[in-house]
Amino acid sequence: MGPQANRPIKALLTMEEILNDLHENEGATVTAVAERIDRPKSVVHDYLSTLEQLEYVVNDDGSYRLSLRWLDRGCKVRDRVSIYDLMIPELRRLAGELSNEMVSFAVEEEGSVVALEVIQSREDIEYETNAGMRFPIHCSGAGKAILAYQPEERIDSIIERHGLPEFTEKTITTREELVEELEEIRQNGVSYEYGEYHSGMATISAPILTPDDTPLGGISITGPERHMSEPEVKSTLSNKLLSKVNIIELNYSGRN
Amino acid sequence: MGPQANRPIKALLTMEEILNDLHENEGATVTAVAERIDRPKSVVHDYLSTLEQLEYVVNDDGSYRLSLRWLDRGCKVRDRVSIYDLMIPELRRLAGELSNEMVSFAVEEEGSVVALEVIQSREDIEYETNAGMRFPIHCSGAGKAILAYQPEERIDSIIERHGLPEFTEKTITTREELVEELEEIRQNGVSYEYGEYHSGMATISAPILTPDDTPLGGISITGPERHMSEPEVKSTLSNKLLSKVNIIELNYSGRN
DNA sequence: ACCGGCGTTCGACATACACGAACATTTACG
DNA sequence: CGTAAATGTTCGTGTATGTCGAACGCCGGT
Numbered sequence: 001m002g003p004q005a006n007r008p009i010k011a012l013l014t015m016e017e018i019l020n021d022l023h024e025n026e027g028a029t030v031t032a033v034a035e036r037i038d039r040p041k042s043v044v045h046d047y048l049s050t051l052e053q054l055e056y057v058v059n060d061d062g063s064y065r066l067s068l069r070w071l072d073r074g075c076k077v078r079d080r081v082s083i084y085d086l087m088i089p090e091l092r093r094l095a096g097e098l099s100n101e102m103v104s105f106a107v108e109e110e111g112s113v114v115a116l117e118v119i120q121s122r123e124d125i126e127y128e129t130n131a132g133m134r135f136p137i138h139c140s141g142a143g144k145a146i147l148a149y150q151p152e153e154r155i156d157s158i159i160e161r162h163g164l165p166e167f168t169e170k171t172i173t174t175r176e177e178l179v180e181e182l183e184e185i186r187q188n189g190v191s192y193e194y195g196e197y198h199s200g201m202a203t204i205s206a207p208i209l210t211p212d213d214t215p216l217g218g219i220s221i222t223g224p225e226r227h228m229s230e231p232e233v234k235s236t237l238s239n240k241l242l243s244k245v246n247i248i249e250l251n252y253s254g255r256n
Numbered sequence: 257m258g259p260q261a262n263r264p265i266k267a268l269l270t271m272e273e274i275l276n277d278l279h280e281n282e283g284a285t286v287t288a289v290a291e292r293i294d295r296p297k298s299v300v301h302d303y304l305s306t307l308e309q310l311e312y313v314v315n316d317d318g319s320y321r322l323s324l325r326w327l328d329r330g331c332k333v334r335d336r337v338s339i340y341d342l343m344i345p346e347l348r349r350l351a352g353e354l355s356n357e358m359v360s361f362a363v364e365e366e367g368s369v370v371a372l373e374v375i376q377s378r379e380d381i382e383y384e385t386n387a388g389m390r391f392p393i394h395c396s397g398a399g400k401a402i403l404a405y406q407p408e409e410r411i412d413s414i415i416e417r418h419g420l421p422e423f424t425e426k427t428i429t430t431r432e433e434l435v436e437e438l439e440e441i442r443q444n445g446v447s448y449e450y451g452e453y454h455s456g457m458a459t460i461s462a463p464i465l466t467p468d469d470t471p472l473g474g475i476s477i478t479g480p481e482r483h484m485s486e487p488e489v490k491s492t493l494s495n496k497l498l499s500k501v502n503i504i505e506l507n508y509s510g511r512n
Numbered sequence: 513a514c515c516g517g518c519g520t521t522c523g524a525c526a527t528a529c530a531c532g533a534a535c536a537t538t539t540a541c542g
Numbered sequence: 543c544g545t546a547a548a549t550g551t552t553c554g555t556g557t558a559t560g561t562c563g564a565a566c567g568c569c570g571g572t
Binding site: 001002003004005006007008009011012013015016023026046047049050051052053054055058065066067068070071072073074075076077078079080107109110114116130131132133134 | 258259260261262263264265267268269271272279282302303305306307308309310311314321322323324326327328329330331332333334335336363365366370372386387388389390
């Protein structure tokens with residue numbers, strides 16, 4: 001949740017309750033929503049019909065659901081991310097070279113990592129990572145890569161806001177450890193994440209930087225830990241990442 | 257725009273004005289938005305801070321923009337489309353076989369066609385088609401394929417709502433022509449669209465149907481008209497489409 | 513035909529939103 | 543460094559408007 005507004009518009013909070021309910025409960029009727037959020041039917045009706053007019057929800061034969069307009073807006077927001085278009089072809093090329101692992105591109109927003117593009121591996125392992133998903137920054141490969149190039153004050157404010165929650169026994173949970181690792185990332189140019197979020201899974205990532213070292217995002221290779229542990233594999237993958245990043249950064253500075 | 261609500265919640269209409277403004281104008285400040293939508297700064301401020309609290313917008317150093325939460329919600333809505341997960345692997349396989357053309361999957365919503373997945377061709381032609389985008393149903397390949405399996409009354413209500421606007425000289429603009437073509441599509445099992453929306457571009461599509469012939473969506477192959485005109489190419493591509501559709505439909509009926 | 517459930521409409525009240533002015537904060541410029 | 547302009551934020555007030563409950567109409571089931 002974002003910072004508290006001093007005088008929030010209550011109608012928007014009510015709307016949010018209703019949208020969340022629709023999000024969680026598929027095919028919701030006016031009465032069902034009204035009961036769950038504990039409000040008169042008439043109120044829910046007025047909100048839903050307004051949201052329908054605005055095309056945020058659609059009414060399929062009596063039950064409401066969120067419309068695909070959310071996807072439209074979402075994709076437009078994504079396309080507006082500065083390097084999105086430059087990154088896509090390189091990410092595809094990378095995926096072509098590594099058909100056994102998942103590759104992805106992520107950016108930071110409000111202290112979390114958001115995956116903007118995910119290309120699944122051709123193996124039958126389906127990771128539950130999808131475009132749009134948010135992850136904690138301190139135990140994600142791309143997150144640590146991005147964090148490594150943030151000013152220290154920003155790092156602290158992110159820690160303050162989200163904490164360093166533990167997901168596995170390998171998760172970094174103290175500021176000191178994290179700062180130390182970020183220093184290492186700055187030296188290597190790549191970040192490693194071995195089972196810090198999901199046991200058995202590993203990610204190698206590299207940040208994409210502007211000429212003055214502001215992080216724009218990060219690209220990652222994710223796979224089962226056993227695929228990624230051998231030192232020569234680690235260095236091969238790291239080099240592949242860095243070469244793609246290099247191309248993206250060159251194209252980026254070339255157009256400004 | 258959806259059907260008019262009798263008693264719309266005005267606060268939501270105001271919110272929409274502000275969100276649309278943010279959508280159109282990158283990096284908008286409170287004052288700038290207030291001037292454009294002609295309202296007091298204080299009002300815009302209250303709305304934006306509420307929207308920030310709800311994480312629909314973020315405040316990067318003073319200027320607001322839509323957040324990536326829209327992407328998150330949008331992708332979840334998309335993933336909820338019944339055959340989305342079954343369709344993806346087949347669409348990828350199709351794209352692999354046809355590296356020179358764009359392939360896509362679309363569904364109908366409120367009388368328009370919405371692209372849910374777009375895999376660009378490996379050629380350097382970049383179509384401006386992206387996930388989430390909406391298209392008129394009567395001059396899109398997938399749209400006509402889906403329309404062919406709708407009850408006649410539904411077809412009429414869609415025509416009534418959206419009309420049959422002309423985009424090129426080849427666009428179908430009369431109900432009679434359309435109905436005739438839909439009959440043909442039902443016979444072939446595939447639909448063709450040659451320059452009806454964008455001159456010089458062509459699409460071949462096939463509908464995905466439930467066992468009782470309810471259309472769930474359509475998959476398409478799109479490319480320059482010159483690639484797709486030869487009769488043998490036309491039939492090869494049609495067959496490829498139909499074989500993928502077959503697999504998807506089998507998997508679909510297999511899990512219910 | 514009756515009953516129960518659901519969506520919808522409507523009038524009335526109290527509240528919460530819209531407004532403008534004033535205050536705080538940042539930026540621009542001499 | 544100091545002043546001015548522009549922007550973001552706070553706040554009191556009147557009234558428009560969201561909230562509520564009750565009643566109506568519609569449909570499907572028994």
